[in-house]
Amino acid sequence: MGNLMGSWRYKEPSTVEECDSTWGSDSESDEPAAEDDSGISDPASPAESGRSAAEPGDASPQLPGSPESAPKMKRSFYAARDLYKYRHCYPNYKESRQPNEYRNLRFYLNKIPLVPDGIYIEEILTKWRGDYDKLEHNHTYIQWLFPLREQGLNFYAQELTQDEIKEFQSTREAKRRFLAAYSLMLDFYGIKLLDKSGNVARAPNWQERFQHLNESQHNYLRITRILKSLGELGYEAFKPPLVRLLLEESLCHATLPNMQHSALEYYVYTIRLPASRRRLLRYARQYYRPAHAFLWGPPPKKRGAGGGGSGGAGSSGIRAPAPTPEQQRKGEESAVSSAASAEIMVSSH
Template sequence: MGNLTGGWRYKEPSTVEECDSTWGSDSESEEQEAAEDDSGISESVSPSETGRYAADPGDMSPQLTDSPESAPKIKRSFYAARDLYKYRHSYPNYKASHHPNEYRNLRFYLNKIPLVPDGIYVEEILTKWRGDYDKLEHNHTYIQWLFPLREQGLNFYAQELTQDEIKEFQSTREAKRRFLAAYSLMLDFYGIKLLDKSGNVARASNWQERFQHLNESQHNYLRITRILKSLGELGYEAFKAPLVRLLLEESLCHSTMPNMQHSALEYYVYTIRLPASRRRLLRFSRQHYRPAHAFLWGPPAKKRGAGGNGGGLGGSVGAGSSGIRAPAPTPEQQRKMEAVSSRSVGTRSPIQDLVAARAEGTECVSLGSNLTGLEGALIIAGAREGRNEYQDMVHL
């Protein structure tokens, strides 16, 4: 809020909801809107990720059961949400360094100076390190030079980017060419190949070995966050969504990297500056996340009536992404559904399967068209009788 004497003052977000604008105006018509000036930046090693990975590596993929009652009560990380909020909003409280701007990141990419402290030039990394996975895995100084940010990283010899240097970098063809080569180098290390100049990616020929390594070598998750942020800083914002989509597919749909699920949803998606792009990725993730009731990343629950609870992105696991679950059917409702759905004597209908699965505490099969689990069964049963008793209770 502005004032007469001091101009605009930045107010630090204090909740996950304040940090996350993804679902602020959830409308499919906005999918075509231009990217809002959610420009932001960087990550080197921020306290949010450093603390999470170092303190409890298992937190990266919480082991959730299929039962809401037995699932651990995890919540979204406020520190991650705040860190990525600052990145997307170009660090509202950023203060430029008093040191002279030496453009060291640009000069490094022009092959004029080596990275410090190793004394290695970028051209050597690009030509000799490709395929040397042991070196790429165990050397921890090059990543801050290859993917610079406006934050200090673990390599304190690496210099933070500045706005002026970013502009100069984006207008220098040689630097941009090498930057894309560095991106391709790291993708190959992770078992992924860059397909075109639009940033589309796919599995590389070495994907099985590399995905298995990536699933186990979880310090690379921090590197991927940094790579995504640096892409946005240096003019390749459009490259983020294809990579994040592939990582979500691999971790959620194919289970090639299950340990990455939480990092992909908590960090990678939220490096993307356009809310519409984040919504598309989260809707896709919500369809494939298991257990479905434990999806934490929205949309938030809608207020229902005067006594409704609006819920939030950091709500309890048992509430699910919509914030509510349909109640178990009464015996009378169950008989109605069975009568409507049964097609032949002695054959149990899909809806009966769902009711039985709900009673047994197992995961329900999908009915398609975004109607999953018992909630979908109840809606279909009501619709067949010309009404929907649960339309005000179930938010799909």
């Protein structure tokens, strides 16, 4: 047994379906799962797995304005793989730093400034709140405020390690400042933090800030980073309320229409519990338009609709064996006979 475990190697996922286990353990009760994303998924139909371009070579006749005439979209494999690695705590990632190099923790303890700007955390928290121009145009602070176990655009910022994460989560002063930094960024986006459970709502300045956020799309990458960092530093429960609000604003109220794709392709998939992702995606599917283009639902066999198509609802997921040559010949003869009968009936009219 020891040899078997010792010989195990991480296998890089090669498809979107391999990266997404959201619907792999679907249940109607949708009770929170006791464990994180397993990384195992059922195969999705071609319509489920798409995102950005029309399928080449699709020459089937289509009526103008019909759902079938719309370009077939695809989900991003890059996004799916990135978030798969995040949810699985970066398989095969090597860590070597010592405790005295915990620069992220030391920054949050106000012992060192962020590099290269030389600014301390307390200055950011006390003087930057409401300074929206600075928060918009400075591109070095976000990696320090929301550290991850992956390299960002500021190469002076260090990645987190598992040991540093443990130290951070046990340090009250660091956690207090981290929540203050989260509140600072939410205010920048027109959102307010309501309580210690992570519930959020529109802030008084929401109209002005949502209009800016809808147009300033580089902030969508920042939000992905913020969500990831929340999960790394012990605030996984804060993610679903924020993602739910952004889905509601982008899909229901059309205040953030440009954010729809980022919310569905990235934000939902930062959440580690499959049950939480399912609830958000079921909510989103109610309001997504056009409905036929929703890419993030369960494979067809999970939808509970009856009959039709391979792997349809109620299907066991096991394909029937291929017909023998004799069965295929009889089927072709039957089809020819049926066609001839239909032709006679049409002629009689």
